[in-house]
Amino acid sequence: MNDNSETDTLNKICKEARADGKLSGKNLTLLYDLFGQRFTKALEALTENRAKKYTFKPSNRTVWIVVGRERDYLIMPQAEFCTCDDFYFRVLDKKIHLCYHLIAQKIARNLNWHDNIEEVDELYDTLMNEWKKSTV
Numbered sequence: 001m002n003d004n005s006e007t008d009t010l011n012k013i014c015k016e017a018r019a020d021g022k023l024s025g026k027n028l029t030l031l032y033d034l035f036g037q038r039f040t041k042a043l044e045a046l047t048e049n050r051a052k053k054y055t056f057k058p059s060n061r062t063v064w065i066v067v068g069r070e071r072d073y074l075i076m077p078q079a080e081f082c083t084c085d086d087f088y089f090r091v092l093d094k095k096i097h098l099c100y101h102l103i104a105q106k107i108a109r110n111l112n113w114h115d116n117i118e119e120v121d122e123l124y125d126t127l128m129n130e131w132k133k134s135t136v
């Protein structure tokens, strides 16, 4: 399996899920087959409402956070970047393309399965520093 096939399959499934408003049984099975434990963890994060979309006003900059057991993970969807150890060690190593936070974020965005939090732009730097600090 090459590096891009995970993203391609996930994007395809997300598109279907967005159209249906839910994940079909077939797609749940596909996701589980493809990601295994990572999908289980992503789904757990979603059902526990741990995906948060921050929108900073008035600039409308957005930042995604997945709240973890020990800390929060900062996700930059466009760059497919995450601040977790999994991402750092394995994704950069090209062993695994997507960590479970990125999987959760993609599903959350397509199914609108996340909290929306609004903050003022003045807090952007402070919060970003806070989130980035937890990087290895």
Ligand SMILES: [Zn+2]
Pocket (backbone or CB within 6 Å): 073, 082, 083, 084, 085, 086, 087, 099, 100, 101, 102
């Ligand atoms: Zn991650």
